[in-house]
Amino acid sequence: MSNIATVLETQRAIEETLMQRTTDFEAHLKVSCASSSSAVDMKALSTDYCHFKSLVGGILALLRQQIDSLVRNVDIIETRHRNKALLVGGVEEKEGEDLLAAVSDVCNNKLGLNNISRSSFTVCHRLGANTQDRPRPILMRFAELSTKSDVWTNKTKLKGSSIVLSEFLTRRHQDVFVAARNHFGIRSVWTKDGNIIVKLPNGKLCRVRDGQEFAKVIELNPITPAEVRHASGSKPAAESIAIKSSSARTKRLVKK
The missing domain is CATH 3.30.70.1820 (L1 transposable element, RRM domain)
Structure with missing residues (x-):
């Protein structure tokens, strides 16, 4: 997992550097277009650049998908290894x-x-x-x-x-498990065979295996049972502050 984490960090660094360089080039290109006497050549250069930027963006998106899939598969294997x-x-x-x-x-x-x-x-x-x-x-x-x-x-x-x-959860599952408990409450979230089980506000059970699935669950259930009780006037203000704090941590996890 540490090697995969290193690959992810390297990929993010390359993406950030490349996007910054292309942003700088765009700025210089606009200045050149405004002052150059060869407007036709600059327009052609601008078109080529846009094609290049689109191609690089597609490659980076594909690379990101492949890495995410690899990390997910390794996490599944590690979860099975911890089954006993x-x-x-x-x-x-x-x-x-x-x-x-x-x-x-x-x-x-x-x-x-x-x-x-x-x-x-x-x-x-x-x-x-x-x-x-x-x-x-x-x-x-x-x-x-x-x-x-x-x-x-x-x-x-x-x-x-x-x-x-x-x-004995993997690091990824542990992070999601903590975030799920912060959002839905301790009594509504538990684990079974390495999987995270969430009892939704409507009473249905939902299995969550990674951050992407958790993000979808949060999108469909942005308000927790605790917040509903607070809205009805049965929850103290101190707990409302704690809920907002946990929601912020949840958003940071989803962004990862």
Whole structure:
């Protein structure tokens, strides 16, 4: 994903540079047309330039579509690769800790499952740099998809505790997931098998897989349920400010 991100940044830089150069050339061309004695030659040059600019614009648009398609396909593959993985947060971090024992304890004692053992996991380690603020999340990759499904199905039993289970989303999906929750509310957005599920204001469920699909959902549902309640006079002003702030973050994500 990092290489693809680099390609995207390079493509954007080339596009910006090229468009700036063509804009500068247009300005110089207008000055030359106004002062040149060979008006016919300048008109021909202007026509050629317009054709060139149109051609370059088409090439850049095609390149952009190809890169977007490539990024989307890689994200789909990465999501499938993470299908057997879950993140568990809130487990106390200790020096010399036995993570397999810790996550097995969560699954067996907190979730009420009695078939989880060390052999149930193929990967178990913490993510991120060690800090004193809060324990780092633990990445669990299960040997069997059915075991992961059992754990995920019983996650509601953790309600009221400090432990939280979540899916191991890709960066793109995580960004969309956060933006969707900011717009529609926490209770109206969840994940299933790496996909983002949104409960729309009309009660229908919608699957969102990337920023483009999310942009279309926002276009059709610009007003959130929270904003509707506020309009009826049941929502405090402080929350209205928070909604406007989240809407701004949503617009920035859609532009990406």
